[in-house]
Amino acid sequence: MKQSNTEALKWYKKAAEQGFGPAQCNVGQLYATGGGGGVAQSPVKAAQWYRKAAVQGDAESQHFLALQLYEGHGVAQSDKEAALWWQKAAEQGNAEAQFNLGGLFQDGRGVTAKSDVEAVRWYKKAADQGHSGAQFCLKVLASMGRGGAQM
Secondary structure, eight states: OOOOHHHHHHHHHHHHTTTOHHHHHHHHHHHHHOOBTTBOOOHHHHHHHHHHHHTTTOHHHHHHHHHHHHHTSSSOOOHHHHHHHHHHHHHTTOHHHHHHHHHHHHHTOSSSSOOHHHHHHHHHHHHTTTOHHHHHHHHHHHHTTOTTOOO
């Protein structure tokens, strides 16, 4: 069978329209990237599908929705809303969300207060899963003696 993103979108949408979160996330991915093979890129549609899955608790969709909110890609830019969705995904163990949430705390963007301690906490969770960016950030913070990070 020849690969067809148009055909994949058709089948993902069938499952997504029945409320299946992982399929909703996949539909969002195809729209986010354009998917090639006949699927037109639409950041707005991607965000809509990510949101449907995110409210159901799908951690991957929560992460991707947060990323779009952070970048203002297909939705109004909002550090605060991005932080909320990354928090939800991070609490479910999504390493990329943990890393990004750490960055928000380190920069004081979208969170109640800038906090190196919170940044280190989230970076550590991501680093423990092998996230190289988080490992690097921990080393940098440790070298500056910030947030209780240890080398």
